[in-house]
Amino acid sequence: MTNPDSMIRATRILRREHLSGGEIVDRVVLDSGERHRRRVAMRGAGGLGFLLDLPEAAVLEDGDALVLEDGRLVWVEAAPERLLEIRAASDHALKRLIWHIGNRHIPAEIGAEAFWIADDHVLADMVRGLGGTAEPVERPFRPEGGAYSGGHAHAHGHDHPHGRHHHHHADG
Structure with missing residues (x-):
């Protein structure tokens, strides 16, 4: 070089x-x-x-x-990376899986009906044990908050709570 x-x-x-x-x-x-x-x-x-x-x-x-x-x-x-695509039978089941994986503080990309983590047979077994599916895929990996937690990574799509608008009371 x-x-x-x-x-x-x-x-x-x-x-x-x-x-x-x-x-x-x-x-x-x-x-x-x-x-x-x-x-x-x-x-x-x-x-x-x-x-x-x-x-x-x-x-x-x-x-x-x-x-x-x-x-x-x-x-x-x-670059395409070797990932696990994790799915579950219901939205609630998927949220439980995300919570279990999230406790391990590993990078994850969270989609609407699936989420992705780096291929890891231990976690794949855990997911299957919790009733989810974990399929190896090759695709680009866009983890939440970038590859490292902290720093100046821009998170995609902040969830703004819906239906909490300030009600303006009209005066009679």
């Missing part, structure tokens, strides 16, 4: 919703751990070496681009 100080730097993230045109010169394929970074030397699939050098640690999402100092873009792709 060349000396990081002589490498071109990528100093900001262009989120996928703002990606319009721009010269994409390479792509990096990163797993969930590698997508939460502040400063690290990276090498694109096409061989471009560069230094990711962000002001603070951030989570790179599938489809984002890294902006190089000269304005060129490097596309970010989420």
Whole structure:
């Protein structure tokens, strides 16, 4: 590897919703751990070496681009990872499984009807013992709060409590 100080730097993230045109010169394929970074030397699939050098640690999402100092873009792709897709017979049963897994403080991606964790046969057995299903799948992993708890990860979709509106009493 060349000396990081002589490498071109990528100093900001262009989120996928703002990606319009721009010269994409390479792509990096990163797993969930590698997508939460502040400063690290990276090498694109096409061989471009560069230094990711962000002001603070951030989570790179599938489809984002890294902006190089000269304005060129490097596309970010989420690598498929070996995960367990966990499902249950009912919404309540799924919530119980999430609670049991949640007590172990491992990264999890929570969907509407399933959730995903890194493939782990001990947890798969536990889930099955609790009446759920755990199927190995290969897909990008987007754990809640990024790969690490704490830090500046942006959680997706905060649950705002519904139906707690302030009632304005009309004066007669």
